[in-house]
């Protein structure tokens with residue numbers, strides 16, 4: 320039985336998490352921040368590095384769940400934000416010249432981007448607005464999502480995010496499982512759930528529901544933790560939407576700006592009707608966007624009837640950070656490096672797994688990568704359900720996480736990690752060596 324405990328000094332973290340439990344749920348601000356045995360309290364992030372309150376320094380692959388595509392606290396982005404703060408202020412909540420620059424830029428670089436709305440914070444906000452406008456455009460009510468997919472905290476799609484396999488129903492016709500008490504059953508009933516990558520099943524489900532479906536929502540690559548996506552599957556979704564007048568929505572909150580300047584849609588050559596962006600768009604500053612076809616986006620108020628408001632929409636610091644981040648990504652060199660480092664991790668770790676003949680495979684989609692202790696094909700939620708979290712229920716993943724942390728590499732609870740342009744080849748080589756060492760040490764248990 321494989322077992323590796325966390326051995327680094329965590330006195331300050333443990334004191335803080337115990338105290339924090341009195342003031343916030345389990346001492347963390349959101350479920351994603353909790354991991355076993357306890358989450359480290361982080362006091363500083365810079366470039367590819369992260370420091371905790373016990374002065375442990377790590378090479379980081381958490382990237383604050385994806386935003387830090389240039390590395391944490393990029394100095395050029397920071398300088399642009401500081402300059403804006405000093406000379407222009409924080410928020411006017413009026414039209415702003417930089418907001419014009421950013422929406423114009425979206426129409427130049429994102430294939431589906433004709434008109435854009437900017438939200439003030441995370442990717443959940445534009446996802447929510449995408450569902451509302453898709454319903455208004457089609458005059459239909461149901462939304463199709465894929466089992467295991469996460470599209471934000473709002474009720475519209477908080478269904479079958481990580482369902483237990485007892486509740487999940489047949490693999491090729493999954494149940495719609497509410498992810499939380501407090502969500503109305505009427506809302507859950509409006510969500511049709513399909514298995515990712517299963518062309519036959521999705522075609523059958525769409526044929527059945529076609530008159531009710533307003534939107535099909537999909538993450539174009541590394542979807543809901545599933546590292547493999549068939550391009551033909553994405554193309555099929557495009558065809559089905561065209562055939563039945565359904566709005567195709569790409570959730571590019573993770574893939575946007577990280578995999579390609581124009582999003583995964585530009586990389587893969589499949590253009591949705593609506594695209595949702597956040598995270599890497601501003602390298603850690605909160606801002607997000609919904610962009611898409613003119614005839615749909617023009618339905619938003621005040622041009623059309625679809626309610627759209629928000630005090631922080633297009634807040635200027637986020638817009639400035641986005642403009643600078645996109646500028647830094649725009650010469651193509653950044654993405655070349657991100658892909659090269661991601662591919663290197665995968666190739667070298669798979670060579671180690673082959674050499675040791677262990678049951679393990681590494682995957683990446685550019686800079687998004689993850690190590691899975693199985694050689695079964697990973698094509699949908701059911702294939703990864705017991706590996707979604709690096710906790711004690713997943714002993715191999717949990718042991719690897721602790722081994723990484725014990726050796727100065729920071730990951731949190733997901734097998735999915737992120738490389739940034741700040742990572743050096745030496746840091747990536749060191750990370751590969753540390754995982755290889757784990758595989759060698761536990762070779763027998765990993766077979």
Ligand SMILES: Cc1ncc(COP(=O)(O)O)c(C=O)c1O
Nearest residue numbers: 441442443469470471570572573
């Ligand atoms: C694919 C995807 N969509 C949407 C979201 C929601 O974004 P946010 O947490 O910024 O609201 C996330 C967050 O992790 C995500 O991974």
